[in-house]
Amino acid sequence: MLSTKTNEIVVVKTETSKIEGIDFNNLTFGRTFTDYMFYCDFENGEWQQPTVAPYQPMTIEPSARVFHYGQAVFEGMKAYKDDNEKVFLFRPKENFKRINKSAARLAMPEFPEDYFFNGLQTLLNLDSAWIKPGIGNSLYVRPFVIATEPAISASPAASYRFMIICSPAKAYYTEPVRVLFAEKYSRSADGGVGFAKAAGNYAAQFYPTSLAQKKGFQQIIWTDASTHDYLEEAGTMNIFFRINDKLVTAPNNDRILDGITRKSVIQLANDNNIDIEVRRVSVNEIKEASRNGSLKEIFGAGTAAVISPISAFEHSEEVFEIPTTKDSYASLFKTQLLNIQHNLTDDKHNWRYEIK
CATH class of the missing domain: 3.30.470.10 (Aminotransferase class 4, branched-chain amino acid transferase, N-terminal domain)
Structure with missing residues (x-):
């Protein structure tokens, strides 16, 4: 050598x-x-x-x-x-x-x-x-x-x-993902290390995720550790919800990883004049939106997955199927992100970093 x-x-x-x-x-x-x-x-x-x-x-x-x-x-x-x-x-x-x-x-x-x-x-x-x-x-x-x-x-x-x-x-998830809303286990707690990309955060997820997988779900969407009433993030992704034409995602805190793809999606939503709210999202709100037909999409955002559509979720033994939406936000954001990453379109936010 x-x-x-x-x-x-x-x-x-x-x-x-x-x-x-x-x-x-x-x-x-x-x-x-x-x-x-x-x-x-x-x-x-x-x-x-x-x-x-x-x-x-x-x-x-x-x-x-x-x-x-x-x-x-x-x-x-x-x-x-x-x-x-x-x-x-x-x-x-x-x-x-x-x-x-x-x-x-x-x-x-x-x-x-x-x-x-x-x-x-x-x-x-x-x-x-x-x-x-x-x-x-x-x-x-x-x-x-x-x-x-x-x-x-x-x-x-x-x-x-x-x-x-x-x-x-290659692509991390090739098919839409089915998820379980957490009711018992927690990913992180107030004052903990949830915001850090610490190895132990992922190790602690493996057991409850394995239980979800035995039920036919690929991921868990974690809820707040205190009440399990509010949705926060998935094991490998931040989560977005589309209610009618409004996009909603949970705010960062010391339990949630500050996702880079998440921040990029928020910026792209603004670029595309899509109404977006960063606020707490309750389990009951999403279940009710699914029941009344206003829940159009749920998708995850992360480095490995880029954008991953979610096709169904379960909570309290009730499964909610999410219909396919024409002109989905998930498809729009994935296309725009990949085009920026592969140097196929303008990069007005200077997100690309060239290796010379």
């Missing part, structure tokens, strides 16, 4: 690429990884020399604090390639701000902005062949931070590792 320095990043190049053995038409989300990974260690109170190296296993001690106290945060991003072989990220500065916000909540050190963006530039240039052009193709980019200090006393770690790995991706 050849080791060189690029923009303060040590680059260790692989001798052979794995890409020839990949069937890009048959990808399972998050199972295939590219040739390279980025990593940078935090030791002695500061971030050390960042490195891009071939994707490979790493050695970590069993006593690393991440295994015992859950100091782990992550992000989800996507890279896109247009027909001229240019590569773009979508609003990556929002991801950078959010991972540092998440890290601060878990008493972890924040990562330098220049390291983050130089790391992305170097990594995505090396892995450019893994980013396929065309709507529906993307490279999922996963930055994350874990506590690596080998100690099992209950306190924040003194050492960490920041990493970025990448996985080629």
Whole structure:
């Protein structure tokens, strides 16, 4: 392997690429990884020399604090390639701000902005062949931070590792999703870490989600932990409701992730002169809207799914089917987002970030 320095990043190049053995038409989300990974260690109170190296296993001690106290945060991003072989990220500065916000909540050190963006530039240039052009193709980019200090006393770690790995991706949900409104379990609570993209938030969802899946539902829409009366977000998506021609979504709070796709949909709604309200949304309001026919759509918004229509929901053992709506907002927003991400249309909000 050849080791060189690029923009303060040590680059260790692989001798052979794995890409020839990949069937890009048959990808399972998050199972295939590219040739390279980025990593940078935090030791002695500061971030050390960042490195891009071939994707490979790493050695970590069993006593690393991440295994015992859950100091782990992550992000989800996507890279896109247009027909001229240019590569773009979508609003990556929002991801950078959010991972540092998440890290601060878990008493972890924040990562330098220049390291983050130089790391992305170097990594995505090396892995450019893994980013396929065309709507529906993307490279999922996963930055994350874990506590690596080998100690099992209950306190924040003194050492960490920041990493970025990448996985080629197709559409996350290919069919409309059926969801269950939460009545017993909670994703997060007031004063907790729901707003942070902390690994433990997702681990806590797996069991109740598995119960929902046994009933034929793919996701749970979580309700507030105090009363379970108000709808907040799904396990992998923020949620929007269309009542007649008005779009409604729950406000951010310390229980809800500040979704980047969510913010983009709100802006696109304003751009399209669609009436949108950011307010609390009650379970009873949505059930009644479904009964009287005013509930036209429910859809999720997130990095992996982009926009995912919801075809039915269940609450209190009652199932509500949502009819297909012609000229749906979900289709409109998905088309507009994908066109921006793939450099097929104007980007008046400067959401695209070109990798050069």
